[in-house]
Amino acid sequence: MEEMHQxxxxxxxxxxxxxxxxxxxxxxxxxxxxxxxxxxxIEVAPAGPLLLHLLDWVRLHICEVDSLLADVLGSxxxxxxxSFWKLVTILVLQGRLDEARQMLSKEADANPTSAGMCRxxxxxxxxxxxxxxxNTQTLTELELKWQHWHEECExxxxxxTFASSPHLESLCKIMLGDEAALLxxxxxxxxxYHFLVTRLLYSHPTVKPTDLHFYAQSSLDLFLGGESSPEPxxxxxxxxxxxxxxxxxxxxxxxxxxxxxxxxxxxxxDHCKLLQSHNLYFGSNMREFLLLEYASGLFAHHSLWQxxxxxxxxxPELGRVSLELHIERIPLxxxxxxxxxxxxxxxxxxxxxxxxxxxxxxxKAVRNNRLGSALSWSIRAKDAAFATLVSDRFLRDYCExxxxxxxxxxxxxxxxMMLSDRLTFLGKYxxxxxxxxxxxxxxxxxxxxxxxxxxxxPRSFWMTLLxxxxxxxxxxxxxxxxxxxxxxxxCLEDLTSGRPLCxxxxxxxxxxxxxxxxxxxxxxxALARNLARAIIKEGSLEGS
Amino acid sequence: MFVARSIAADHKxxxxxxxxxxxxxxxxxxxxxxxxxxxxxSESGDWHCTASWKTHSGSVWRVTWAHPEFGQVLASCxxxxxxxxxxxxxxxxxxxxxxxxxxxxxTTLVDxxxxxTDVKFAPKHMGLMLATCSADGIVRIYEAPDVMNxxxxxxxxxxxxxxxxxxxxxxxxSSRAHSPMIAVGSxxxxxxxxxxxxxxxxxxxxxxxxxxxxxxxxxxxxxxxxFAPNLGRSFHILAIATKDVRxxxxxxxxxxxxxxxxxTKFEIHIVAQFDNHNSQVxxxxxxxxxxxxxxxGDDGCVRLWKANYMDNWKCTGILKGNGSPVSGSSxxxxxxxxLGSNTPNLQHSLNGSSAGRKHS
Numbered sequence: 001m002e003e004m005h006q007x008x009x010x011x012x013x014x015x016x017x018x019x020x021x022x023x024x025x026x027x028x029x030x031x032x033x034x035x036x037x038x039x040x041x042i043e044v045a046p047a048g049p050l051l052l053h054l055l056d057w058v059r060l061h062i063c064e065v066d067s068l069l070a071d072v073l074g075s076x077x078x079x080x081x082x083s084f085w086k087l088v089t090i091l092v093l094q095g096r097l098d099e100a101r102q103m104l105s106k107e108a109d110a111n112p113t114s115a116g117m118c119r120x121x122x123x124x125x126x127x128x129x130x131x132x133x134x135n136t137q138t139l140t141e142l143e144l145k146w147q148h149w150h151e152e153c154e155x156x157x158x159x160x161t162f163a164s165s166p167h168l169e170s171l172c173k174i175m176l177g178d179e180a181a182l183l184x185x186x187x188x189x190x191x192x193y194h195f196l197v198t199r200l201l202y203s204h205p206t207v208k209p210t211d212l213h214f215y216a217q218s219s220l221d222l223f224l225g226g227e228s229s230p231e232p233x234x235x236x237x238x239x240x241x242x243x244x245x246x247x248x249x250x251x252x253x254x255x256x257x258x259x260x261x262x263x264x265x266x267x268x269x270d271h272c273k274l275l276q277s278h279n280l281y282f283g284s285n286m287r288e289f290l291l292l293e294y295a296s297g298l299f300a301h302h303s304l305w306q307x308x309x310x311x312x313x314x315x316p317e318l319g320r321v322s323l324e325l326h327i328e329r330i331p332l333x334x335x336x337x338x339x340x341x342x343x344x345x346x347x348x349x350x351x352x353x354x355x356x357x358x359x360x361x362x363x364k365a366v367r368n369n370r371l372g373s374a375l376s377w378s379i380r381a382k383d384a385a386f387a388t389l390v391s392d393r394f395l396r397d398y399c400e401x402x403x404x405x406x407x408x409x410x411x412x413x414x415x416x417m418m419l420s421d422r423l424t425f426l427g428k429y430x431x432x433x434x435x436x437x438x439x440x441x442x443x444x445x446x447x448x449x450x451x452x453x454x455x456x457x458p459r460s461f462w463m464t465l466l467x468x469x470x471x472x473x474x475x476x477x478x479x480x481x482x483x484x485x486x487x488x489x490x491c492l493e494d495l496t497s498g499r500p501l502c503x504x505x506x507x508x509x510x511x512x513x514x515x516x517x518x519x520x521x522x523x524x525x526a527l528a529r530n531l532a533r534a535i536i537k538e539g540s541l542e543g544s
Numbered sequence: 545m546f547v548a549r550s551i552a553a554d555h556k557x558x559x560x561x562x563x564x565x566x567x568x569x570x571x572x573x574x575x576x577x578x579x580x581x582x583x584x585x586s587e588s589g590d591w592h593c594t595a596s597w598k599t600h601s602g603s604v605w606r607v608t609w610a611h612p613e614f615g616q617v618l619a620s621c622x623x624x625x626x627x628x629x630x631x632x633x634x635x636x637x638x639x640x641x642x643x644x645x646x647x648x649x650x651t652t653l654v655d656x657x658x659x660x661t662d663v664k665f666a667p668k669h670m671g672l673m674l675a676t677c678s679a680d681g682i683v684r685i686y687e688a689p690d691v692m693n694x695x696x697x698x699x700x701x702x703x704x705x706x707x708x709x710x711x712x713x714x715x716x717x718s719s720r721a722h723s724p725m726i727a728v729g730s731x732x733x734x735x736x737x738x739x740x741x742x743x744x745x746x747x748x749x750x751x752x753x754x755x756x757x758x759x760x761x762x763x764x765x766x767x768x769x770x771f772a773p774n775l776g777r778s779f780h781i782l783a784i785a786t787k788d789v790r791x792x793x794x795x796x797x798x799x800x801x802x803x804x805x806x807x808t809k810f811e812i813h814i815v816a817q818f819d820n821h822n823s824q825v826x827x828x829x830x831x832x833x834x835x836x837x838x839x840x841g842d843d844g845c846v847r848l849w850k851a852n853y854m855d856n857w858k859c860t861g862i863l864k865g866n867g868s869p870v871s872g873s874s875x876x877x878x879x880x881x882x883l884g885s886n887t888p889n890l891q892h893s894l895n896g897s898s899a900g901r902k903h904s
Contacts, residue, residue, distance in 0.1 A: 285853045286853045289852070289853035292833075296832075296833065296835075318775055318776070321775050322775065325773060325775070325832050325833050326832060326833070328566075329567055330567070331568070331569050332567070333569075333587075356613060356668075359613045360612045363612070363613060363614065367615055367616070367634055368634050369634070
């Protein structure tokens with residue numbers, strides 16, 4: 001908030017300066033309300049300490065006096081400073097009597113004629129009974145002492161002790177809690193709640209929490225004096241003084257333009273078990289309601305949605321399902337964002353959302369012909385059907401272009417290969433190519449055969465596999481054993497006999513059939529030759 | 545707080561429907577000029593038209609997006625008695641540079657003999673399925689068994705509603721406790737036509753849709769109908785746009801109490817009825833979680849409705865069609881914050897026929 005304040009002062013143009021200033025004032029107001037709620041609802045300060053807390057509250061939120069204090073003290077002749085009496089008055093209004101006394105002693109030093117009066121007033125200031133923390137006196141004792149002190153101040157006033165100095169006399173009146181005198185200081189008090197606290201300090205220091213709202217209402221009325229009507233902030237503070245939590249939350253909801261403040265305040269009050277004790281039986285419902293509202297609002301933002309996730313986590317009833325519905329809708333504009341969404345879903349075992357997001361991305365990849373990406377998303381989604389589909393596409397691409405795209409991905413499938421039969425085939429087929437490339441022909445041949453016999457190769461692919469076997473059959477050394485060759489032949493026959501003849505073949509089909517027929521012929525020849533060589537090799541003795 | 549943004553649509557005639565895609569970054573509009581336009585939202589938040597093409601030979605009444613799990617797919621329906629399914633083709637790099645994309649027709653559904661008034665995709669857990677309804681009172685449900693082949697759709701069900709239909713809504717609940725359900729609204733003005741909202745439910749045993757309920761209290765023409773997304777509730781919420789805004793809850797009565805095998809019986813309660821529009825309400829639309837309802841009416845305003853933690857429904861915002869604020873809307877403090885950006889969560893469309901205004 002400090003930064004915003006600085007920025008507001010340094011702002012280049014009027015409108016942004018205004019906007020920043022208004023932000024600062026909203027934040028200050030929120031702090032004010034929050035602190036008051038802490039004092040009244042959470043600390044639950046009893047009579048006595050209550051006033052001390054309220055004094056602190058006032059002092060915290062009106063900071064101009066410190067700079068003024070430094071200013072005056074730092075000057076040559078503090079008591080001759082133009083703001084000297086203003087400063088002293090403010091100090092007294094805030095109950096900072098020690099500092100006020102110090103100021104008076106400076107005046108006494110500078111101005112011998114008023115020294116006597118200053119000393120007397122200073123003594124009064126020093127002797128004002130206050131409840132200090134750790135003090136063991138009871139409230140009744142304090143009241144008694146205070147009464148005596150009050151009467152002493154009254155006596156001085158009656159005796160016209162300070163008659164010759166209007167400043168000192170008005171200070172004395174203030175210390176007596178004289179309403180008229182206090183109201184004269186409206187400008188320095190600035191607002192009715194400062195007026196309230198000062199008034200309480202000097203007339204009812206042992207005020208009970210339950211009586212607070214009487215004084216609050218009358219302070220508000222006196223201060224505004226019928227000239228202006230209460231602002232939303234005033235209503236909120238008044239509701240707090242009346243200990244009406246529900247009203248505070250309600251007024252805040254109306255006055256503020258988003259749910260941030262109300263959600264957090266209600267959450268705090270709920271954790272302190274205050275909502276139930278104040279007869280709000282729907283209390284934790286209300287807390288969750290407000291948190292859900294706030295989190296939903298965050299989800300509309302392109303990056304703050306990540307905060308929303310955490311808020312939903314803390315809503316026991318509807319948090320999970322709200323998160324499920326919201327997180328699906330995050331636009332998956334970048335891979336990074338998609339991965340973030342997935343991580344969040346996986347951490348919370350939102351398996352359906354994981355599947356859905358991966359499916360969306362896989363589909364997008366397929367349509368853009370990025371098969372590798374599509375495959376990796378299908379694997380992540382554990383979507384066997386889609387993995388099969390993408391694998392088919394890969395295989396089709398291979399048939400058309402004679403090479404694989406995205407080799408890295410297929411090579412490193414690992415256990416994910418088991419997701420679908422087609423995917424397993426794809427992985428193994430690629431492995432076959434690798435083995436062939438490394439000239440590990442025997443291993444390659446074993447793999448090739450197992451692919452055909454284990455039924456994971458789709459029938460449509462058998463021709464391609466057999467064609468792949470050709471170079472192995474034509475190698476100088478015999479690679480396929482007789483047994484294996486018989487297997488291959490069986491597969492070939494299976495394939496050729498099983499192919500149905502369809503209606504009227506057109507020219508293209510006839511051409512295709514021609515090519516097919518030639519291939520089959522070549523294969524038969526190669527297989528036969530290999531069989532012959534294999535039989536000879538196996539029938540011969542070693543070394544001969 | 546709401547920010548209104550105006551988009552010059554360039555349709556040459558009334559716009560009848562606006563539909564956002566699942567992520568709220570694409571928008572489709574359809575018009576009496578027989579075309580559909582697709583708009584994309586850029587990173588900076590501006591909407592650009594990336595496709596515009598003639599779709600039918602009559603006014604296009606509605607346009608709707610399929611779930612992105614099925615790719616980029618649209619369906620449209622028209623006065624020309626057909627509904628069509630469109631798919632976006634990833635274009636040449638030239639097109640991409642110019643920011644244009646290309647949509648092709650995958651199938652035309654020609655079974656209706658009258659104007660097709662609404663088309664909606666079913667929830668994704670049911671596969672790639674859509675329903676159409678026509679002025680001849682028949683709701684037709686089609687399915688594409690192979691999601692990679694959008695040209696093959698088969699007519700799975702024909703449901704006769706006996707009243708001219710104007711709108712349909714699928715129940716989005718994917719809970720296994722709920723059978724697929726579809727609500728149909730009618731704007732039939734004939735004197736015999738009384739109850740204007742019917743609910744049909746799929747029966748696993750007969751493998752057919754059967755009528756489960758009729759909302760007897762809705763007797764005025766219904767222009768739009770929408771089931772709310774289900775946050776795990778056991779009951780359903782249905783919003784209806786008629787001469788006012790109405791919200792019903794439908795609580796399934798326990799199955800043991802009804803004759804087994806028949807459609808579920810429901811306890812129907814009206815939880816809200818608002819006539820603030822003071823005129824015909826044309827569209828109703830829910831947000832993602834089914835907690836805010838948006839309605840639009842002939843008064844040129846969009847109103848937002850929300851239930852508080854006590855389940856009391858109230859108006860939480862009023863937007864004028866031209867984007868100007870409405871005086872006295874002190875409830876604005878309660879509305880869902882927009883954080884400065886359009887909330888794509890709220891899908892709604894202004895009635896194109898009111899004042900013949902182009903969507904702005």
